[in-house]
Amino acid sequence: MNHITSDLIDFIACATSPYHVVKKCKEMLIDEGFQELPFTSPWTLEKGKSYVTTPYDSTLFAFTLGDELLNCPHLRLATAHTDHPCFRIKPKAELSEHSYLQINTEAYGGLILNTWLDRPLSVAGKICLKSDSIYAPKVVFFDAKRPLLTIPNLAIHINREVNKGIELNKQTDMRPVLGLLNETLNKDNFFLNFLAQELQISPEDILTFDLTIYNAEHPCLIGLQEDFLSSPRLDNLTSALACVKGLLADTNRNNINMIALFDNEEIGSRTKQGADSSLTNILLDKIFTCLNLEKSILYNTLIDRSLILSVDVAHCLHPNYLSKNDPSNFTELGKGVVLKLDSNQKYAFDPEALSIVEQLCQTNKITYQKFVNRSDATSGSTLGSIISSWLPVKTVDLGLPLLAMHSARELMGTSDQEDLEKLIECFFNC
Numbered sequence: 001m002n003h004i005t006s007d008l009i010d011f012i013a014c015a016t017s018p019y020h021v022v023k024k025c026k027e028m029l030i031d032e033g034f035q036e037l038p039f040t041s042p043w044t045l046e047k048g049k050s051y052v053t054t055p056y057d058s059t060l061f062a063f064t065l066g067d068e069l070l071n072c073p074h075l076r077l078a079t080a081h082t083d084h085p086c087f088r089i090k091p092k093a094e095l096s097e098h099s100y101l102q103i104n105t106e107a108y109g110g111l112i113l114n115t116w117l118d119r120p121l122s123v124a125g126k127i128c129l130k131s132d133s134i135y136a137p138k139v140v141f142f143d144a145k146r147p148l149l150t151i152p153n154l155a156i157h158i159n160r161e162v163n164k165g166i167e168l169n170k171q172t173d174m175r176p177v178l179g180l181l182n183e184t185l186n187k188d189n190f191f192l193n194f195l196a197q198e199l200q201i202s203p204e205d206i207l208t209f210d211l212t213i214y215n216a217e218h219p220c221l222i223g224l225q226e227d228f229l230s231s232p233r234l235d236n237l238t239s240a241l242a243c244v245k246g247l248l249a250d251t252n253r254n255n256i257n258m259i260a261l262f263d264n265e266e267i268g269s270r271t272k273q274g275a276d277s278s279l280t281n282i283l284l285d286k287i288f289t290c291l292n293l294e295k296s297i298l299y300n301t302l303i304d305r306s307l308i309l310s311v312d313v314a315h316c317l318h319p320n321y322l323s324k325n326d327p328s329n330f331t332e333l334g335k336g337v338v339l340k341l342d343s344n345q346k347y348a349f350d351p352e353a354l355s356i357v358e359q360l361c362q363t364n365k366i367t368y369q370k371f372v373n374r375s376d377a378t379s380g381s382t383l384g385s386i387i388s389s390w391l392p393v394k395t396v397d398l399g400l401p402l403l404a405m406h407s408a409r410e411l412m413g414t415s416d417q418e419d420l421e422k423l424i425e426c427f428f429n430c
Contacts, residue, residue: 002414004417005229005417007241007245009218009231011024011241012219012231012232012233012234013218013219016124016212016214016233017124017212017214019057019058019124019126019141019210020141021240021261022057022058022059022060022082023141025240029062029247030052032050032248033050035052036051038053039054039055043286043287044290045065045290045291046065047065047068048065048067048253050063050065050247051063051064053283057126057141058263059263059274060082061258061259061280063257063258063259064252064256064428065256065291066252066254066256066257068253068254069255069256070254072301072302072305073254073255073293073302073305074302075258075284075306076255076256076258076428077258077259077306077308077309078243078246078259078260078308078424079243079260079262079275079308079309079310079311079384080240080243080261080383081239081262081275081383082236082240082262083236083263084237084266085107085108085111085235086109086212086214087106087107087111087174087213088105088106088108088210088213089103089104089105089123089191090105090106091209092104093192094187094191095175096181096187099181100180100181101177101180101181102178103175103178103213107174108212109267111406111408112404112406112408113168113170113173113174115404117153118151118152118153119150119217119408120215120216120217121147121176121213122143122144122148122149122213123142123212123214124141124214126141126211127139127195127199127208127209128208129199129205129207130207144198146216147216148216149176149178178190189203192206195209214232214233215232215409217232217409219231222411226414227333227414228413229413229417230410231409231412234313234411234412235402235405235406235410236399238313238399238400238412238420239311239312239399239400240261241421242311242417243261243424245424246421246425246428249425249428252429255428256287257428260280260387262274262279262383275383275386275390276386276387277390280391284391303391303393306394307356307396308384308387308388308394308395309357309395309398309427310347310348310384310388310396310398311424313405314331315331315379316330316332316338316401316403317331317332318403324374324377326373329341329371330371331370332401333412334414334415334416335401335413336367336368336416337361337366337369337416338370338401339354339357339358339368339369339370339396339398340371340397341371342397344378346380346381347381347397348382348384349384349395349396349397350394356394356396357398357423357427360423364422364423364430366422366423368423383397384396384397385397398423400413400416401413
């Protein structure tokens with residue numbers, strides 16, 4: 001196993017909820033000398049320095065200022081998202097049927113429901129506790145870090161039609177089992193009591209929580225020559241890690257280089273912590289103010305001289321469903337970074353921006369391929385078109401190819417992460 005794959009596996013193990021993605025990324029940046037800035041405080045910035053800020057616990061910006069930054073700088077921005085399709089736990093979580101203790105959940109994003117059955121599942125996210133200040137509850141990040149739940153399938157002997165395709169109901173069929181009722185458990189508060197015990201506090205101190213149910217299985221290499229990585233949360237941890245590592249390798253002295261990791265992409269991004277907000281523009285305004293650059297540059301010279309990479313996973317050819325792809329514009333695992341094109345702009349691109357990225361790949365010997373949907377089909381949109389509508393800069397959607405996208409366990413080519421990381425590093429340095 002090479003160090004790039006090993007780094008990704010280690011990152012996936014830590015990044016179990018959007019909050020933990022941001023927590024891990026911030027730790028990586030600060031360990032390498034990035035200075036943390038409170039988003040709402042006044043800033044003092046210096047050329048040649050590196051900074052990280054988290055306006056919300058599930059969203060992160062980090063940027064470097066070249067020490068030879070000019071009055072008309074380039075902006076190079078790489079974006080990714082921190083969330084993944086999963087189940088979230090409802091506030092009144094406890095359900096019980098006979099002796100079974102279950103958790104009441106709601107689906108988040110576009111899950112492939114049946115892939116969540118019969119797997120070891122765990123819990124991670126944010127919990128808010130009572131504090132001395134009403135307007136400042138105490139926040140803790142929680143990860144059980146062990147299998148706690150499962151959603152058992154119905155035996156084929158009882159469900160004879162299961163292999164013909166059965167529609168699963170999100171409310172009744174997808175309730176995880178947490179345990180068995182006994183004299184030591186309160187069936188009305190067993191989950192709340194569990195959280196309190198884990199945090200070593202009183203249950204009455206818990207105000208609310210945002211908890212994700214995640215697949216607790218470990219990633220593993222698959223194939224005759226370990227060609228594949230099978231893992232939870234490849235969408236979009238592959239991109240988040242590549243953005244962070246690319247910025248950490250930044251040596252450019254003339255640009256504003258930046259990464260933005262947004263939450264809520266899987267549900268449309270229209271939140272304060274999502275890409276469809278004014279956060280990026282507010283951030284740039286703060287940077288320009290600190291550097292004593294005229295705001296007009298942001299909307300004139302900067303826009304003309306800048307480029308955004310929207311980094312998210314891409315669909316690819318499935319060997320069992322060849323007809324689902326365009327006959328000539330398909331992509332494959334192990335064939336490098338995917339440049340995503342869509343004339344309807346669900347993927348952001350224009351010929352000039354796309355040509356810049358192609359030349360980056362060709363100059364630096366980065367393997368790449370292009371993807372276009374079948375003409376009679378559509379696929380999900382990404383961050384590119386959204387963020388470029390707020391910041392009208394040339395933008396390209398790209399990412400590594402994936403099979404089983406939005407499954408509880410997805411599949412990628414092990415060599416593609418290296419191409420993705422190299423491209424983002426070159427994007428910041430060339």
